[in-house]
Amino acid sequence: MKIKNVLSALLAAVVFASSAFAVEVNKQEIESVSEDAVVFENYVGPHSVINTAEEIAAIGTGLGQTIAKNVETPATAGFAAKYQIIHAVDPNEKGKLDADIFIIGPNATVDHIKNVRRIIAAYLVAAYGYSDTDSKTLATFVTVYNAVYRGKLDYYQSKYKKVVTDNLTSDKAGIALSYKEWPGKTQLIIPLNDLNGGLSTVDTSVISDKKVVESMQEDDDKNVSTRKDMVDIKEREADNAQKKAETAQKKATEESNKLKEQQKKTAEAKKEADTAKKEAETAQKKAEENPDDKQAQKEAEEKKAVAEQKQEEADNQAKATEEQAKSTEDARNEAAAAQATADTKRTEAQNERQTIAEDQQKIIKEQTANENAATVYGLKAVDELGVLSSLVKMNADNGKVIKESPVTVIRSRSIYEAGETFVAIAGTNVGNGAVKLVLLDNENMEIIKESAETVAENSVLVQGGSDYYCVIKEGDKWVVGKFNANLEPLLKSPVSVKPATPITITSKGVMVTSTNNRPVLLNAQDLTLITDSASTNAK
Secondary structure, eight states, rough: OHHHHTTTSSSBBOOOOSSSSOOOOOOOHHHHHHHTTOOOOOOOSSSSSSSOOHHHHHHHHHHHHHTOOOOSSSEEEEEOOOOOOOOOOOOTTOOBBEEEEEEEEEOOOOHHHHHHHHHHHHHHHHHHOHHHHHHHHHHHHHHHHHHHHHHHTHHHHHHBBBHTTTOOTTOOOOOBGGGGGTTSSSSEEEESSSSTOOGSSOOOHHHOOEEEHHHHHTTTTTHHOOOOHHHHHHHHHHHHHHHHHHHHHHHHHHHHHHHHHHHHHHHHHHHHHHHHHHHHHHHHHHHHHHHTTHHHHHHHHHHHHHHHHHHHHHHHHHHHHHHHHHHHHHHHHHHHHHHHHHHHHHHHHHHHHHHHHHHHHHHHHHHHHHHOOOTTEEEOSSTTOOOOOHHHHETTTTTEEEEEOOOOOOOEEEEEHHHHHHEEEEOOTTBBOOEEEEEETTTEEEEEEEEEEEOOOOOEEETTTTTEEEEETTTTTTEEEEEEOOOOOEEEEEBBBBOOOOOOOOOOOOEBTTTSSSSEEEEETTOEEEEEHHHHOOO
């Protein structure tokens, strides 16, 4: 999942030398990605506060447990300032979808789409009884779906009930691509097909429409694994719907047989009522012709009573037949709807399996080409000022990007090769973020280790031999720190420095700028002060 306006920022890549590197990345290749595709900008870097996966999932579990108490009734769970669910359902409106709306409030600190998905997945387990595996699949599709239709209020109004759209605004509906825009600006919609539908509670057809799947295909791995899991869900939905259709068809047949019996009884009752009516009319005529004939008068009254009774019985039977006809029609409609669902899910699953097979062949072809090609690593700026960067791996033969690092907060435009890893400064001081020295592996380009020390966000990173220098926090001061390639601290300067000081490695020591804005030289062996240029000049 990629998007042009994110990736077409100022670019720089790396050609290896013994120090930091920077060359040009193939901008045309990156900009060839569809403008409608999706890539989430996550915070992937050090944190000042770290929540476990279990703690994050517990947010969704708590929300789900509240809604599960009565899924057929509108409800709200959680807190609007942080995380909240609006269970927007209306049984009186037909033809459109109910929905759960997941609100990420202004005080929320979630900064990675994986954690948004953890919350949603745990919610689906607690609220509707989904399995862990299915809930994770649905959560992935739900987030991409909401990114694809971000802000498209007309779309939501065409598909969802008024009780849903009344809670949406065009500037918040869906989810933004950047984690920076999530707090206070997210109304993530989970479409509900059948509140008591088990596996089919969430509308899988809606969250996996053509636009969503096309977006997922933009990923390097084309999201094959997750798409396969969705196919599996749909096939099980089809099986369930088929069983439901067969049961409903059996019931429809039974109801149809009952209708035939009722119709037969109605015809007989009507015939009896008509006969009784004629007999009553004949008796009444005879009584009128013989007003003094008491027996004729009596028979007329009796015949009239019988006719009225027979007519009442015929009316009741006709009503019963009408009710049976409705029951029969309902049963037939239920069977037809279930069969249509089974057919739809089966067709969707079959079509997607074919598409997945084609994508797998493309992946194999690309992997083969990349394995046989020379590769280089490079830095790509991810913001307009070029303050933050990410690492990319490129096919040196054709200039195509093979893989991009999920870490998009590398600082100082510098990164150093250290065996099978890279040393860099990464992070931000926003929210739970922190800036630290980190190691990235050269395969997945993910953070595998970070320093215990906090690094100045505008610190430079300089290599001296096999060691690395940067500015770190020491109490309430900033000092120069010296680290080995495993991020183990070797030395800390007793001299305080400017957090943005240049660090120059010379043959006589390490030159930095002290807090009084004077250049000073530090002994490379212990980082103690060698000379103070100001005091030297004074002498």
